[in-house]
Every structure is written in C-alpha cells, then in structure tokens.
Amino acid sequence: MITxxxxxxxxxxxxxxxxxxxxxDYLREALGLTGTHVGCDTTQCGCCTIHLxxxxxKSCTVLAAQAEGRAVTTIEGLAQDGKLHPMxxxxxxxxxxxxxxxxxxxxxAGAELIRTWEGPLxxxxxxxxxxxxxxxxxxxxxxxxxxLQAHAETRATVDA
Amino acid sequence: xxxxIYRRPASVADxxxxxxxxxxxxxxxxxxxxxxxxxxxxxxxxxxxxxxxxPELKGIEETDEGRILIRGGTVHADVAASALVREKxxxxxxxxxxxxxxxxxxxxxxxxSVANNDPAADYPSAVLALxxxxxxxxxxxxxxxxxxxxxETCREPGEIVIGVEFPVPLSAGYAKFxxxxxxxxxxxxxxxxTTSGIRVAVTGAYNTGVTRTAAFExxxxxxxSAEALDALDIDPEDMLSDPAATGAYRANLVKILxxxxxxxxxxxxxxx
Numbered sequence: 001m002i003t004x005x006x007x008x009x010x011x012x013x014x015x016x017x018x019x020x021x022x023x024x025d026y027l028r029e030a031l032g033l034t035g036t037h038v039g040c041d042t043t044q045c046g047c048c049t050i051h052l053x054x055x056x057x058k059s060c061t062v063l064a065a066q067a068e069g070r071a072v073t074t075i076e077g078l079a080q081d082g083k084l085h086p087m088x089x090x091x092x093x094x095x096x097x098x099x100x101x102x103x104x105x106x107x108x109a110g111a112e113l114i115r116t117w118e119g120p121l122x123x124x125x126x127x128x129x130x131x132x133x134x135x136x137x138x139x140x141x142x143x144x145x146x147x148l149q150a151h152a153e154t155r156a157t158v159d160a
Numbered sequence: 161x162x163x164x165i166y167r168r169p170a171s172v173a174d175x176x177x178x179x180x181x182x183x184x185x186x187x188x189x190x191x192x193x194x195x196x197x198x199x200x201x202x203x204x205x206x207x208x209x210x211x212x213x214x215p216e217l218k219g220i221e222e223t224d225e226g227r228i229l230i231r232g233g234t235v236h237a238d239v240a241a242s243a244l245v246r247e248k249x250x251x252x253x254x255x256x257x258x259x260x261x262x263x264x265x266x267x268x269x270x271x272x273s274v275a276n277n278d279p280a281a282d283y284p285s286a287v288l289a290l291x292x293x294x295x296x297x298x299x300x301x302x303x304x305x306x307x308x309x310x311x312e313t314c315r316e317p318g319e320i321v322i323g324v325e326f327p328v329p330l331s332a333g334y335a336k337f338x339x340x341x342x343x344x345x346x347x348x349x350x351x352x353x354t355t356s357g358i359r360v361a362v363t364g365a366y367n368t369g370v371t372r373t374a375a376f377e378x379x380x381x382x383x384x385s386a387e388a389l390d391a392l393d394i395d396p397e398d399m400l401s402d403p404a405a406t407g408a409y410r411a412n413l414v415k416i417l418x419x420x421x422x423x424x425x426x427x428x429x430x431x432x
C-alpha cells in the first residue's frame with residue numbers, strides 16, 4: 001500500500017491504495033467519484049477522460065501514484081458555483097448524447113480542446129481531435145455541433 | 161494487473177540503482193503500452209520505477225553539432241507542437257502529431273516508444289530513416305545498431321533512453337496507413353534524403369520490426385522519384401501477416417506508401 005495525495009476538483013485528497021491502482025479506480029472506488037466512466041479499459045474509448053494539470057488524459061492508463069501532488073479535474077468538478085460549464089450547456093442545447101455513457105469523457109475532452117486550441121476551429125478539426133472518444137449511439141453529429149457551439153460562445157466571451 | 165511496488169526515483173542514476181535493486185524491475189514512462197500489457201497480465205514486474213517526473217528526461221534542444229535532441233520523457237504532443245522541431249524537421253513533428261489520439265499524445269513519450277520498439281510504432285521509423293542516435297544513460301548508439309527485432313533493441317537490462325538526436329535531413333516524407341481499430345500503423349514508410357544518403361525505413365509491416373528497405377534506397381539514390389520504385393517489389397514472406405492484413409497486402413502497401421512519401425517530401429500523409 002502507498003499513500004497517494006492530490007488535488008481533485010479543487011479539494012486536497014489523500015488515500016491509502018495498492019501501488020498498482022489506476023487513476024480511474026482511485027477516483028471511482030477510493031473517492032466515490034463515479035462520473036468518470038470505464039468503457040473499454042484498453043485506452044481506446046475515452047470514457048475515462050479527465051484533466052491532469054489541465055491537460056486531457058485517459059485515467060484508465062495512468063497510475064494513481066503518477067498523479068501524486070498534481071491537480072485532477074473530473075466531470076464532477078467542471079460546473080462552477082452551480083453554473084454548468086459552457087461545454088455542458090452546449091451538450092444539453094445540441095442534445096449531444098443519447099445513452100450518456102461516453103458523455104463525461106466527451107465533455108472533458110471537448111472542454112480541454114476548446115481551452116487549449118489556438119485559432120479557428122472547424123468541424124474537420126473537431127472530428128480529428130476527438131478521435132480518442134468513442135460514442136456508440138449518436139453518430140457524433142451533435143457532439144461535434146456542441147463542441148463547435150461551446151467554442152464559439154467561449155471565444156465570443158473572451159473577445160467581448 | 162499483478163501487484164508491484166511503485167517507486168519514484170529522484171534522478172536517472174537513482175532510477176538505475178532502484179532498477180538493479182529490484183527483483184524483476186520495469187521502468188514506466190507514459191505507460192500507454194506498458195499499462196495495457198500489464199492489464200492483460202502479459203508481464204508481472206515486481207518493481208515499477210516511474211521516470212515521468214525526472215527533469216533530466218524532459219525537453220527539446222539543438223545540439224552544438226546542429227542535431228535536434230528530444231529527451232526521452234518528452235510527450236508526443238510536445239514534439240508535435242515544438243517550434244524547433246517544426247522548423248528543422250517538420251515531418252517529425254507531423255509524425256508525432258499522428259500517433260494514437262489527442263489524449264494518448266498527452267502521455268506517451270518518445271523514450272518509451274523507442275525503448276519498447278513496437279513493430280507498428282511510428283517513432284522507430286523516423287529514428288532509423290533520419291540516421292538518429294539513441295542516447296542512453298551509458299552510451300550513444302546509431303539507429304542502425306539500436307533496433308534489433310520485434311520489441312527488441314540493443315539496450316541492456318536497466319538501460320534508460322535519455323533521448324534521441326536527429327540530424328536535420330535535406331528533406332523527408334512520411335506516409336502511413338492506419339489500422340482503424342488500434343490506430344497503429346498497418347504499414348508506414350519514412351523516406352529521408354540525409355547527408356549520408358537516401359534512407360527508407362518501414363514500420364508496421366516487416367516481420368523483423370522496423371526495417372530499412374535496401375533495394376528502395378539503392379533505386380532512389382540513382383533517381384529520387386516515385387517511378388524509380390516501379391520495377392521493385394517487396395517480398396510478402398518478409399511481411400507480418402495477421403487478421404488485419406496479409407503479407408501480400410502489406411507488401412503492396414509498403415510500395416505504395418514509399419512511392420507517396422517520395423513524391424510528397426515535406427509532408428505527412430495519413431490514410432485511415
């Protein structure tokens with residue numbers, strides 16, 4: 001067992017876990033933050049996408065111990081002061097989901113994409129950059145629409 | 161995963177000491193090959209030594225000899241975005257930007273890729289075609305001597321890839337056909353015009369892992385054009401064969417990709 005400490009959604013947390021614990025299991029099992037999903041457990045589907053120091057990562061393929069001392073954001077930490085993140089709002093507006101299983105990962109991936117992307121963003125680029133997040137329901141059309149809408153809105157706010 | 165003891169060394173020298181002290185040690189960097197391997201219980205290291213926090217393994221710089229040194233712990237996304245790499249060897253930046261997906265590129269490292277030498281990994285083809293030098297904690301090895309087969313390199317137990325030095329080529333091109341499911345190369349060709357001659361390295365296809373294609377190089381040395389490869393064929397017996405593609409399919413693909421990499425020097429072509 002080792003003690004693993006990190007910031008999760010702004011709170012300092014610390015848990016004793018087995019050395020080989022994956023970050024996704026640390027979040028789900030040790031902290032009870034079950035919004036981060038495990039879809040494939042083979043680094044393909046992106047349902048477990050979180051932000052590690054603000055950068056997207058598949059938490060099924062990171063050891064919890066590798067996040068020691070770092071800041072993790074999960075889907076539970078995206079809304080601020082009871083207000084949905086623009087990406088969450090856009091997914092609701094555009095109906096960017098059906099069953100919802102992949103949605104936490106899609107939203108975390110989309111949020112990181114629009115925060116770090118420089119310059120204009122088009123549909124083709126969104127589809128390329130979102131390649132690591134699989135959805136088995138929607139055909140992606142509304143997911144892409146939601147991300148473009150959130151990007152446009154965020155850009156408008158920054159420019160204003 | 162089988163249980164292991166997690167260790168966080170303070171330096172490269174400390175990492176090597178911890179590796180040697182362990183019963184059956186493994187290094188971990190981005191972990192994007194290693195962790196899936198461990199989940200499938202294909203390996204059972206006793207000691208997991210984490211290299212990700214070591215500052216000695218981070219960064220990209222130009223050496224006094226004018227080569228580009230990418231340190232082993234540098235993630236693919238940072239190579240793809242590096243102003244220096246994009247200026248000096250843009251095809252290498254493009255190759256890094258084509259690995260896996262966005263999230264994978266945030267974690268996977270060049271050192272891990274080169275140390276693991278997956279037969280379908282992208283970086284080994286660039287290291288071999290650009291006549292790179294693999295720098296370890298104990299020596300410098302030319303790419304021609306470094307890669308020795310499927311998942312095999314000349315590294316000794318515990319030897320750490322500190323980085324890779326890339327000579328700047330006259331020009332280079334990379335063409336890849338991706339396996340849609342795995343996102344690895346089904347076949348890919350890196351063709352470089354270097355100061356030491358034409359070099360063609362193929363990944364994803366040969367049953368010997370990343371491999372230079374001598375016949376293509378000789379033909380291109382005389383006439384650097386896609387047509388120069390017309391009369392040449394790859395032997396399907398030399399190719400990997402699996403449910404995704406037969407040896408004959410890959411042999412044909414290698415030739416097509418090589419032609420395109422020659423015809424499109426300065427570009428990265430990704431087919432999927």
